Amino acid sequence: MASSVIYSPSTAAPSSSHTKLFKICNIKQQNAKFISPSSFLGKNLAISNDLNTKKLRSMKKRSSLVNCSVSPPAPPAALLFDCDGVLVDTERDGHRVSFNDTFTERGLGVSWDVDLYGELLKIGGGKERMTAYFNQVGWPEKAPSGDAERKEFVASLHKRKTELFMALIEKKLLPLRPGAAKLIDQALAKGVKVAVCSTSNEKAVSAIVSCLLGPERAEKMQIFAGDVVPRKKPDPAIYTLASTTLGVDPASCVVVEDSAIGLAAAKAAGMKCIVTKSGYTAEEDFENADAVFDCIGDPPEERFDLDFCGSLVVKQYAS
Template sequence: MSALVYDCDGVLADTERHGHLPAFNATFEEFGLPVRWSDAEYARKVKVGGGKERMKTLLTPDFVAAAGLPADPAALDGEVARWHRRKTEIYTGIIRGGAIPARPGVRRIAEAAAAAGWTLAVASTSAEPAVRSVLELAMGPELASRFAVFAGDVVRRKKPAPDIYAYAVRTLGLDPSAVVAIEDSRNGMLAALGAGLACAVTTSAYTGEEDFAGASLVVTSFGDPPPRETVTRVLHDPLGVHPGPWVELADLAAVLSAGPPPPPPWQELT
């Protein structure tokens, strides 16, 4: 049985810049924390998997003292958990407001995969309520109900560790060789490859310049035919899939049929 496993942020919708970043900053303001992330700073933070983990990068001794936070590690973890719960509430409100559109082609390909009997899933390091809100935005309630969702703290180690993908594959009883993961970042790609999955990449707002050696296909988006016409640009096609102006399910099936791409001879994948 073939399977399609999407990442969430940057894949289903370009949510980092217009969803997560303003939600983090609104949370910092509500809690009186002396920080606001700029777009340039957040471009670095997105390389840290998981929202709580990004927040914890703030916790230098100087920041803890300036913010009047507890020094006890357990109490500090509790504070971060409170921030993150509120940030998730703010973020899901942004998503439900409908201001962030789904990325081109993600729903079209999921509909084709569902019709062809493929298993559908999402594997993300974001909190599960946030993931489900983006999934419903991108797919609509009916198609979203066809997806298995693996998110947040269901595994301890976040991407680029392969744990979330390995857990999804194991839970769904899938053969890794029949699964294609859709990612937008190098960390996500490394997680998928580490779990033995093929990976197709659709680059997003903060990831266009990342190194995707090891991916089976790298495109600017999946694209869509008219009337929503958005043409994809192929950035890397080591298997010779040769998608047309928009990526089709048949192209992802070809990725699986071709097997893994040749390893890059000049570097490691970690």
């Protein structure tokens, strides 16, 4: 079982290790300062001590000297983001609304409320979600009866739903989650390959990346989405495809996900995975995650950064 870092900004306090670090580094405050949990995470602490035992016992004497330096780890080879719930919290007020508007336009008499849609999100992929729902509760009267025709029917619904969803994105009615743009900028500045790996339609994901992250970031990022792989998350196919296409070792990749099925896909692909909980996924089981946060976060409320991502990869190779 993987060890996880779980951080809750409302309740977290420096751990005992941070407390010890504070005591060591403040032997002479003008030469060292306390490193906060958010900035300490992800960095290798190197402490050089030129004191002998007797001098340590007499720290009150101002002749003591401790030098603390922080050396950031090498960044991961690739940073892979899920889209919905990670870059943007789109599910409840974006995708769900667009599904319902499509059902209304087609006169299907179907509406997914907030709780129901939360259950349906356990199924990866919009077309797969609709198919599973109709198979369980019964197909609408206007739906065809043959399997091939029903597949086309679902595809047409999904196409229209994507158009409606893209209109929401283009109007910028759904903002980026805190820290997403910051972490992408840090990665691109260090030459880290950045990609988005999503079960959502490729057009919808591209719209989010180009409209909300901007064209300059978008042109430096690759998108793996929709039906680019035959099996959706929790199958690892999309992450395996990303690492192969980008030419990087899966073990050197760090994934940012928000759901249990995304976490399962990332781990099955042999990658490190950080979970940033979203509105629908807060209560899911993330025991196997390498770290769990409520978001990525922007300063001064930053939860983690690229150095922290790099530390996870260093840990893997060191273990």
